[in-house]
Amino acid sequence: MNIAVIGTGYVGLVSGVCFAELGNRVICVDKDTRKIDILNSGGIPIYEPGLKELSEANRAADRLAFTSDLPGAVRQSDIIILAVGTPPLPNGEANLSYIEEAALEIAEAMNGYKIIVVKSTVPVGTNERLSDLIRRRTKHLFDSVSLPEFLREGSAIKDSLQPDRIIIGVDSPLAADTMVELHKPLTEQIVVTDIRSAEMIKYASNAFLATKISFINEIANICEKVGADVTQVAEGMGYDKRIGPAYLKAGIGYGGSCFPKDTRALIQIAGHVDYDFKLLRSVVEVNQGQRFNVIRKLETIFGGELQGRTVAVWGLAFKPNTDDVRDSPALEIIQFLVENGVKVKAHDPVAMGNFQALFGKEGVEWCNDALETAQGADALCLLTEWEEFADVDLKQLQSVLNRPILIDGRNVFEEEDLLGTNFVYYSVGRPSLNQGVKEQLPALPFVQNL
């Protein structure tokens, strides 16, 4: 099939490359000419494992091209996939200006029947609004499809080529058949729904996963007080098929360009129809607090006095295997430390440039590797579970730190890693591993009035 993908970011680029890999002819469009120049010279503007190789192979096979000429790409294609950003507005609602602008450009460029597909995450009803916009600008016929995307950064190629399911929201049998045909090679699990339900499936899925994370983080916080181990609790829960083991890793809360944005957007979607989504508001609140547990632990260790300390930070990306720092917990944690007079040293294997672009270069000492970051610091906080950090020998780490204090925000280290060290060690929801700060567990009250 002939496909144009509008927006060549984390989603559009991966989707475009994967549709080409299936044998389609794909033109990826972006108005950011810097990105298009990088792509046309054989580079990849983002860090995503496996993407460069797959892109190169499909360009060489003449199935994949990159351009900033949107009208040209639309005219050569039968299916137009919108994958532009829908970032949050200050009140949490999705900013639809990019997608509306792109829809109008498509309308102006149309030269015949097209299937116009929205892969961007958009509030319920947006596909219909976009269709109205387009209809007013073109005499040509088209069908609308909502095709929500479920890939995760860091495993985006695998998620795209072996998805758990494909959701196709559509109201035209012709467009439904074409979209099923396009996705058939990927999975048998293709669910065709109405357009509004498809839009809602995306938000509901992200909100549910975020809820699992906030739930296990609260369980972790309780584990710390009652002397249970959250990793064992999660394992035990996960064997129940009705619960499942995924998204039960306690840590410093979820970040990234999706969960924080989409949970807040769903609260707004509900609010617009006079529904107070209380559960999801709590999920967001719990997540916000979870980030600051790292700070609370530092304050406990330093007797409340952070001013003048040197703190090393390992990890700036919101998760490993990506350079994306959008809504990364590291942004708020480092901001707080710097504002409170802490000297921060930081390192991330790939996300340092993006972090500096958002945070600024000032106020933080940027380091080249894990041990250089730890050198001379009064404490170390691990915020992203990159393999590079998990591989560090803790005895060597202890020898370069000024004080052996390790706050492990991702439960990377195990009891055996700590053997032979005398770290003050705090992780998340695993009080039995806390070293050097053995707190007396309170006797549990027999009856509690809550």
Ligand SMILES: NC(=O)c1ccc[n+]([C@@H]2O[C@H](COP(=O)([O-])OP(=O)(O)OC[C@H]3O[C@@H](n4cnc5c(N)ncnc54)[C@H](O)[C@@H]3O)[C@@H](O)[C@H]2O)c1
């Ligand atoms: N990042 C993810 O993991 C992920 C996963 C699933 C869904 N989504 C959703 O997919 C959408 C895209 O997310 P992303 O992370 O890829 O965003 P992104 O910011 O990485 O990429 C968006 C791209 O669109 C381009 N763009 C904007 N307006 C344009 C126009 N008029 N013409 C051409 N290009 C234009 C921008 O220059 C940018 O390169 C969002 O709605 C997001 O919520 C993202």
Ligand SMILES: O=c1ccn([C@@H]2O[C@H](COP(=O)(O)OP(=O)(O)O[C@H]3O[C@H](CO)[C@@H](O)[C@H](O)[C@H]3O)[C@@H](O)[C@H]2O)c(=O)[nH]1
């Ligand atoms: O058990 C877990 C799992 C994840 N996280 C955190 O949750 C965030 C999101 O992680 P992940 O889901 O792996 O990455 P994303 O790339 O943000 O992917 C999510 O957001 C995308 C954009 O909507 C969706 O397409 C994906 O299905 C959805 O998983 C990260 O900060 C993780 O550290 C946890 O804290 N504990």
